[in-house]
Amino acid sequence: MTHGHTEHTGHTGHTGAGNAYWPPYGEQQGVPYQRTGEAGHLAAERPEPVTEPVPEPPARTEPAPKAKKPGRDRYLDLLRSIALVRVVVYHLFGWAWLTVLFPSMGVMFALAGSLMARSLKRPAAGVIRGRIRRLLPPLWAFSVVALALMFAGGWNPSEDPDHGGTWGLISFVNYFVPIGAPPYPWSLGDKAGLLENTWAVQAAGPLWYLRAYLWFVIASPLLVWAFRRVPWVTLLAPLGLTAVVGTGLVTIPGETGNAVSDFAVYGSCWVLGIAHHEGFLEKVPRYLSVSCAVLIMAFGLWWASGHLGPDGWDLNDIPLAQATWSFGFVVILLQYSPSWQELPGRLAKWDKLVTLSNNRAVTIYLWHNFLIMATVPILDRLYELPFMDDSMVSALDSTYAIWMFLLVWPLIGLTILGVGWIEDIAAKRSPRLWPNGVQRKGSRRRS
Template sequence: MNRRESAYVKSLVVVALAAVLTTAAFPQPWLTLVFPAVGVLFAAGGAAAASRLDAARRGRAFLPRAAAALLVPFWVFGAAVITAMLAAGWSWSAEEGTAPLTWDTAWLWLLPFADPPVSSDGFGLVGAVWFIRVYLWLLVLTPPLLWLSRRWPLRTMTVPLGAMALVTVGIVNPLGATADIVLGLSAYTTCWLLGFAHRDGRLPHVPVSTALVLGVGCAAAGIAVALWQEPLYGSYRLELNPAATMLFSLGGVLLLLRLDPWMRWMERVRGIHPVLSLFHSRSLTAFLWVNVVITLTPAAIAATPLAPYHTATTSGEVLEYTATWVLLLTVLVVLGWSEDLGAGRRPRLLPRRRHRVAAGPAAVAVRPDVTPDVAPGVVTAPVVQVTRSAAA
């Protein structure tokens, strides 16, 4: 994700990852209505993609680098879970949504433009693969999307909204893998576009009253749709209902990103940056491995002296939740280097502390090949014009 983001946006990513782990560890439907976790991750991804594309200047140079940053951690994850599924014996059942590993589908573990095949035993380990699928499609679409959003932001935003409306009312009825792709893109492209706007400094120009009305209205509409269609989906869990997910994520992310200019005091908080950098620069690894970590936690506790305290009580649940966090942090340290490798950085067990460079002409001259990030709220008209020319 964007390594030049503010401390506030990095903290949103940390909260989003905590929300993802918590909702996976405690599968209560109401927890999904508390925070737009996945929407925040896609917004941060959109901001990072816009930054990379501006730095690359050309979509042809952008896509291989951006795809590598996404796919290398995914390949490390895939190698581990495929080995585990093969070792357990690759059983599958079409009724369960699992499939055999064949030459016709194995390539999806390299380029997941659709969901790759999984076994029945490994189905619970790969819950995050859909995120990679949507993210990869959004990376491919970033060059035209960024060009369009900088010229016609509102009209571009209506495209995913309209696509979701057409599918929801039944005018368009995609099936199978096509439905997964269309619904996933429709649900989260709006957050990706908000990430573009945040990176360009366009969101602070939205009046606070407008952001508040639209944000609260969309989020409330998403919750209402989830509750209204509970009989249809069997639960009001947000991720089961694409239309509710889109509305709640759009409203929540708009509100959260609009607060950024007022949260700059976080930059001066001592000791916060190393913690935020650990999770922010390892966010993809954390998201991918959450389900695996949750699955392994009971066995890990059973192999320690804490096993007698792992009971079906509140204290036992707190112990398991704490152990899950410990295991996740271990995974970030042990496997987080894959994100460094994918991003073209020197692999490290812990992310390197980046020292702030003083603003000014000299700072720009140090890296003439990289378009500098400008803090939201201070973007001037000439800067926007230069960005548009470069994109064209």
């Protein structure tokens, strides 16, 4: 289970409005070319011909470049889609090197920070209420199903030594307002049962991201205010905090320590999103920002090499390496941000899936681990088929994870159809079953 994903980024928000578009380039065309005359003494040797005055043609001017239409920044949408796919693949295969190849959570937090900064042009209280409103209903739907299955599986919180007592009961509120860590049994059922006995941990584990996201949202007005006054301090302070609480120099016990660590590790990425929206990164020469980012990333890898966890190079187990690698990675992504309004070239064929995944990002993230586990009892039915001899059983065993990967995407699609529309209700939009952009384009009014 990764503890440093999603995520959820850049100085522009999820949506394109407020993006830092590239300035128009090129001078105006069509201005008549003015030639200088010949040498003066040559002109004086010949009589000047009598000609009728020729009216001077009107100067041609190039129309001013059209302002970019407000809309989503498809480059940032593409990054969010890649991050979601990477999270699913990581949780399915557990490949530690994926955390180095693409630090999804740092990217997602940066994107969310940029969007939040854009929204804070409006009164902060209303923006925060809107973000919380969009987050909670999808969480409630997930929590109702997860808790029902836990109770049906025989979990009794009052008898759980880790979650008993009054405080354990109070912590159930985190299933509905994620201000802390929700309780769940570390083992439920049988290892040979329909679901593995750690399914509750796997299902509820990703909820840490919602907790971190909520606290970032609440802190954003203060972070934006601080960034506009002391940008470098605000940008780098979370890295300094990670060096304190993420290295064992100062230990904060329990879930409070986990929450502080998450906030520190991904805080600089969130502030990078604010910087992207504010146009701060454009003021830094690209060669300088990229060079510094590479040095910070190199430090992250160096630190990781001396502090490898149980899963080797999994940066989720190494907070300071995760923070510095994600920070440098996001800086480079945002410095080269092309601010596409449409996906170019061959990427255009992925437009519908990118649109769908961005419209259902919360649903995909909340349910993907649950659905990965749901592939197991489905695939296990294949062993019961009458034509499954020893060779076919062996082939299925060796390719089991691949079949899980192929099966989880249809299950994610069914989940989007089943509960994804709750995201629309939470955003006060009309419910849509499959919001991949087709209906929006087809519903334009005819003139």
